[in-house]
Amino acid sequence: MKRWFRQRVDAAYEKVLSREVSGAPTHVAVIQDGNRRYARRKGGDAPDGHRAGAETTEDVLNWCQDIGVEELTLYAFSTENFDRPDEENEALFDLLETKLHEFADADRVHENEVGIRAIGEIEMLPERVQDAVDYAERRTRDYDQFVLNIALAYGGRSRLLEATRGVASEVESGSLEPDEIDVETIEERLYDQPVRDVDLIIRPGGEERTSNFLPWHANGNEAAVFFCTPYWPEFSKTDFLRGIRTYESREESWRRTRARRAIALLGAISDPELAEAQSVVDRFRDSLPTAEQPDPEELEADGSQVDGVDSGSRVAD
Template sequence: MLSWVRQQALQGYERLLRGEISGTPDHVAVIQDGNRRYATRQGDEATDGYHAGAETTEQLLNWCDELEIQELTLYAFSTENFDRPEDQQEALFDLIEDKLYEFADAERVHEGKVRIRAIGETQRLPERVTDAIRYAEDRTRGYDALHLNIALAYGGRAELLGAARDVSRDVAAGDLDPADIDADTVESYLYEGPVRDVDLILRTGGDERTSNFLPWHANGNEAAVFFCAPYWPEFRKVDFLRAIRTYENREDSWRTARARRALALVRAMGGAELDEAKRVLRRFRDHLPSSEREALGDPAEGELDPDPAAD
């Protein structure tokens, strides 16, 4: 009876959260932490925790499909994981290999047009894993409804250092003019991976750090971050909806800040800066408090009044 009541309460909370969400991020990146600690608490082997976490990953794909999220990046194996005991590494490699083949052949992947790609220093992985990567990538190459990026042998610092070395090499060889280097140039030297910048980075397991994960695509985009206590095998749909609500709240706060900065510029500047500030203000005015919106008047036609009291 008690479990039924809890289930009903959970479903009610899920409906409440779903009603509070008006939109979703395009790209979610997930640090799936806590598999080993979950297994220890259950009295199981670490490998059992990895398998339990893989079941949550499958559920996450369903939730992303339901919420029409366009890109998902999973931190499956970091460069630091090479320091783990060999038996744990081998168990992870076995699981990753099996899941890549399973996903590549799954009907829902093909029906949902999911494209699978691996990002990272995949040449460091065992041949059986790289074979599975090639199989999954080849089987889903033509799809684009949901991009599923699996970070394997991945480290954000190593990715940026590698890009810096490659840029330096091409400059020294005369193939690249330093004056032409911009953000797009640097991005072209990164691992082939995410299609979009990260909107939301999510970490389970209680640690509040992003652990060298997608620093260019996440931090450069000022991605929202959601940390939660459940270990990855315990992560539920309500936790995912709470993370998305955090993203929405952050986006609202960002738009309000943009509107207020634009309002300050409208009141302080003229010329080209004034035109740009008015454009931004028209775009984000609805995020200002009602008293500030009313003072501005209707921006749909004509000029915004930067300071009605000035007349």
């Protein structure tokens, strides 16, 4: 009876959250944590947990597509995971090989034009997994309606280190000038294909850390982070929607902050600053509480005359 009641409550809560979600992040990144602990709690071995987690992965892919997410990155295997027992890793490699082939052949993947990509030190993986990666990427190479990145043998710091070494080598050879180095210079060397900035990181399993996951694209974009306690095989659509709501709350807070800063900028006397401030206020005015929203007529007046100086930097009469 208790289980039935809980299911009814969860279903009702899911409906409430579905109605509350009004906008989807473009790029969601997930740390699939808790598979082994889930298996131990159930009296099984690590491979049992990984197989159960693979079912959740398929669900999350569907949920992302349903609400309009355009890119999903899954942290499937880190460089540190090589230190785990060989028999455990071999079973996981078998599962990865199987799932990569299944994903690459799935009707829904082709119907929705899902491009599958692997990021990380793929050459460190067994040859059979490398072959499966190559098969999945080739089968979906022409698709870009939705991007599924699978992080395998991945380490965020190692990718940044390799990108930095590449830049340093080109500077040393004279093919790249130091003053030509910008954000795009690093991003072009991180992965074979572009990866969007991360909007939301989700980590189940009770740990509250991002484990060096996509540091350039997440930290640089000040991504929202949602931690929750269910192990990955238990991660539900309700948990997923709670994560999306966390992103929306952070996005709304960001909009309010931008609007407040823009209003403050209207006290400046520089034309470029005024233009930027008025543009931001126009975009984000509705994000502020009613009491904080500036009067449009006052903004217009401020735009033409600030602290006794008009927009042409002439002293007003």
